[in-house]
Amino acid sequence: MLPRSREDHLRQRPPRTQNSRPRDRRDPTSLDGGAELFRLAPIHIGLLEIRGTFFSGGGSPRVASYTPVQHTYPGNPLPPPCWISQFFDHVTNGKTHRAQDVDYYNSNTNKGLATPYGTPVYAAEGGTVVAEASGNGPAAQGYPACAGQNMPANYVKIQGSDGYYTVYVHVTPTVATGVHVNQGQQIGVTDNSGCQLGGHIHMRRTDPSGTPVNFKLPCVNPLPTNNFADGVVDDDVPDNI
Numbered sequence: 001m002l003p004r005s006r007e008d009h010l011r012q013r014p015p016r017t018q019n020s021r022p023r024d025r026r027d028p029t030s031l032d033g034g035a036e037l038f039r040l041a042p043i044h045i046g047l048l049e050i051r052g053t054f055f056s057g058g059g060s061p062r063v064a065s066y067t068p069v070q071h072t073y074p075g076n077p078l079p080p081p082c083w084i085s086q087f088f089d090h091v092t093n094g095k096t097h098r099a100q101d102v103d104y105y106n107s108n109t110n111k112g113l114a115t116p117y118g119t120p121v122y123a124a125e126g127g128t129v130v131a132e133a134s135g136n137g138p139a140a141q142g143y144p145a146c147a148g149q150n151m152p153a154n155y156v157k158i159q160g161s162d163g164y165y166t167v168y169v170h171v172t173p174t175v176a177t178g179v180h181v182n183q184g185q186q187i188g189v190t191d192n193s194g195c196q197l198g199g200h201i202h203m204r205r206t207d208p209s210g211t212p213v214n215f216k217l218p219c220v221n222p223l224p225t226n227n228f229a230d231g232v233v234d235d236d237v238p239d240n241i
């Protein structure tokens with residue numbers, strides 16, 4: 001009896017093992033298909049996603065098209081790494097945000113982090129300070145009640161050698177009008193001026209006629225992917241600065 005039962009046991013085991021192995025190979029056909037997909041075109045898939053996402057050419061329906069980037073700044077306006085909490089063309093407070101909101105990067109949440117007031121602000125590129133404002137405090141009603149009231153904010157406005165302007169808003173200037181600044185030079189500190197939800201730079205670029213243009217910064221999220229705003233900071237800034 002013992003030898004038989006051992007034999008039976010041994011006989012039964014191999015079939016189970018043999019049966020289970022082919023099952024694993026045959027059943028998950030999706031695994032094979034998926035592996036082939038990845039092998040075929042990992043780069044092409046990435047390119048398609050970028051095009052679709054950035055220019056709404058068939059990508060995520062959650063992302064609208066937006067103004068193409070026309071300039072890349074060589075420097076970071078805040079101590080790095082920085083994070084774009086609100087991109088150019090994001091609609092907020094009932095109007096289109098023709099600027100980018102720059103703050104700290106929180107690696108724990110993979111989002112922005114409100115920048116402490118008093119954080120140094122650096123010129124993202126060199127130029128001449130053509131205007132600046134100081135002495136403006138926070139909006140009395142606070143955010144978001146202050147939205148739409150064109151509350152004045154402090155800022156530094158710099159004209160580059162190409163004639164384009166860069167304005168850094170919610171910033172107390174540490175440089176005077178007429179001064180030339182180099183990229184990376186401190187131009188001010190973040191402050192609580194104007195209508196804003198939390199500390200950050202509302203950074204805007206315009207052509208010589210004052211028309212806002214889109215741009216790119218060396219931040220963790222330099223361009224929109226699947227969202228235009230993470231909601232960490234927000235503001236409402238007059239468009240005529």
Ligand SMILES: [Zn+2]
Nearest residue numbers: 099101202235
């Ligand atoms: Zn802003």
